[in-house]
Amino acid sequence: MSATEFDLLVIGAGPGGYVAAIRAAQLGMRVVLIDKRADLGGTCLNVGCIPSKALLHSTHEYERLRALAGEEVAAKSLPLEAIHRHRQQTVAALRAGVKGLVSRRGITIVQGAATVVAPGEVKVGEITYRARHILLATGSRPASLPLLPFNGISVISSDEAIALERLPRQMVIIGGGAIGLELGQVWSRLGVEVSIVEFMPQIAAGYDSDVAAALERSLTRRGLKIYTSTHFTDYKHGRVEADREGEPIALPAEVVLVSVGRVPYTEGLGLSEVGVELDRRGRVKVDANFQTNIPGIYAIGDIIEGPMLAHKAEEEGAAFAERLAGGKAPIDHSLIPGVIYTDPEVASVGLTERAAAEQGRVVKVGKFNFTANGRALAGASSEGFVKIIADASTDRLLGVQVIGSGASELISSAVAHMTYGGSAEDLARTCHAHPTLSEALKEAAMAVDKRAIHSL
Ligand SMILES: Cc1cc2nc3c(=O)[nH]c(=O)nc-3n(C[C@H](O)[C@H](O)[C@H](O)COP(=O)(O)OP(=O)(O)OC[C@H]3O[C@@H](n4cnc5c(N)ncnc54)[C@H](O)[C@@H]3O)c2cc1C
Numbered sequence: 001m002s003a004t005e006f007d008l009l010v011i012g013a014g015p016g017g018y019v020a021a022i023r024a025a026q027l028g029m030r031v032v033l034i035d036k037r038a039d040l041g042g043t044c045l046n047v048g049c050i051p052s053k054a055l056l057h058s059t060h061e062y063e064r065l066r067a068l069a070g071e072e073v074a075a076k077s078l079p080l081e082a083i084h085r086h087r088q089q090t091v092a093a094l095r096a097g098v099k100g101l102v103s104r105r106g107i108t109i110v111q112g113a114a115t116v117v118a119p120g121e122v123k124v125g126e127i128t129y130r131a132r133h134i135l136l137a138t139g140s141r142p143a144s145l146p147l148l149p150f151n152g153i154s155v156i157s158s159d160e161a162i163a164l165e166r167l168p169r170q171m172v173i174i175g176g177g178a179i180g181l182e183l184g185q186v187w188s189r190l191g192v193e194v195s196i197v198e199f200m201p202q203i204a205a206g207y208d209s210d211v212a213a214a215l216e217r218s219l220t221r222r223g224l225k226i227y228t229s230t231h232f233t234d235y236k237h238g239r240v241e242a243d244r245e246g247e248p249i250a251l252p253a254e255v256v257l258v259s260v261g262r263v264p265y266t267e268g269l270g271l272s273e274v275g276v277e278l279d280r281r282g283r284v285k286v287d288a289n290f291q292t293n294i295p296g297i298y299a300i301g302d303i304i305e306g307p308m309l310a311h312k313a314e315e316e317g318a319a320f321a322e323r324l325a326g327g328k329a330p331i332d333h334s335l336i337p338g339v340i341y342t343d344p345e346v347a348s349v350g351l352t353e354r355a356a357a358e359q360g361r362v363v364k365v366g367k368f369n370f371t372a373n374g375r376a377l378a379g380a381s382s383e384g385f386v387k388i389i390a391d392a393s394t395d396r397l398l399g400v401q402v403i404g405s406g407a408s409e410l411i412s413s414a415v416a417h418m419t420y421g422g423s424a425e426d427l428a429r430t431c432h433a434h435p436t437l438s439e440a441l442k443e444a445a446m447a448v449d450k451r452a453i454h455s456l
Pocket of ligand 1: 014043050052114158269301302303308311313
């Protein structure tokens with residue numbers, strides 16, 4: 001094989017693409033990984049999951065210290081440079097880690113914008129790379145609003161919102177989903193007046209209304225102003241104008257963060273020229289093995305159907321590579337957890353109570369509040385609850401939602417039980433260490449049959 005010929009060519013080095021590349025190399029394939037960014041890791045590592053969590057971490061520590069130490073600390077502000085230093089150091093460490101893993105697997109890394117010119121052929125600048133299989137993993141970009149185009153200064157996307165060099169007096173965030181809520185909390189903790197405008201009747205759209213209402217109450221108590229059932233209408237003279245159920249409102253906004261979702265990124269890839277089909281939402285259409293309508297061209301991650309989440313892209317990347325090597329590699333798209341990393345965190349997997357009702361299922365619901373959990377009280381974070389939805393006749397777990405400190409970690413045990421077809425009884429009979437937050441999961445599972453020990 002020549003230097004430009006490979007078994008697998010991957011376009012996009014995000015969590016989907018680089019995981020697929022590593023797994024394929026582990027399975028003996030000769031792989032090239034191409035990204036137009038100078039660094040590997042894609043949206044997630046460079047401008048998404050990781051920098052946003054670094055910002056949430058340092059501002060959370062600051063908030064806790066202020067609460068514990070009182071006025072003396074409260075009077076001091078946290079330098080913005082310190083927050084950005086922690087973000088940049090975290091990202092840099094992980095970039096180096098991913099690059100090391102990829103190179104040591106013998107994967108060729110190419111920097112540049114790739115265009116598919118024919119099945120098996122991709123161009124980067126003047127160089128043509130050939131491969132038996134091409135994997136598209138080009139991810140997504142922030143969606144914009146037609147009435148509110150990004151200008152990078154007063155109307156920004158999450159790309160700029162993670163790297164603000166100066167604190168604005170006010171920030172209005174259009175969209176009450178994970179990204180808007182997380183970044184809203186980051187900047188609000190540092191004194192920015194943050195308002196969230198959400199056109200749906202609740203924030204955190206994928207959750208049951210009781211969970212979303214509890215989150216809204218908590219975030220409001222912490223200083224965020226949340227306007228649900230509110231439509232953005234205009235932004236002029238430093239004010240966002242909106243319609244709240246027929247009543248006009250105006251919110252001062254030095255900066256507007258548009259956080260209304262993300263769209264698949266397929267521009268410049270040459271897909272229409274090669275004949276790769278997209279669906280009506282611009283996502284690449286694939287079959288159950290991630291193959292597009294063109295043999296030898298595959299796609300995974302944010303550019304195909306499903307939740308735009310890093311772990312979903314990773315699962316698909318590994319499963320794709322294993323299937324290419326002849327393996328079966330199951331992947332259950334109904335069990336991909338979602339998390340909002342605010343304080344309190346919210347996490348979910350499977351069906352909500354509302355979705356189960358829409359499917360005509362008869363369910364039993366168990367809930368357990370963290371106020372009755374010793375570890376939560378000892379850690380002074382007893383807000384929230386666990387909610388378990390089980391099938392009324394088979395007792396099989398259908399869905400779990402958690403709101404509270406540590407929800408992002410707790411949800412994994414629910415995912416594991418559900419992956420193996422577990423019932424509420426299985427979870428209730430699993431011994432959980434004491435005192436841990438996870439005991440709330442066990443108690444909620446017991447509450448499904450009204451036999452929780454530590455609640456009435
Ligand atoms: C602020 C923010 C916070 C987030 N937080 C979370 C979180 O906490 N948890 C979570 O699971 N998800 C989170 N996400 C979503 C997550 O980042 C994405 O779901 C994930 O990165 C998708 O992975 P991917 O591999 O499909 O694509 P991406 O990570 O988007 O990577 C695609 C790569 O393809 C490259 N590329 C595109 N076109 C070309 C081309 N023609 N040639 C060469 N290279 C190209 C891009 O440069 C990019 O590096 C967050 C996103 C944002 C914006």
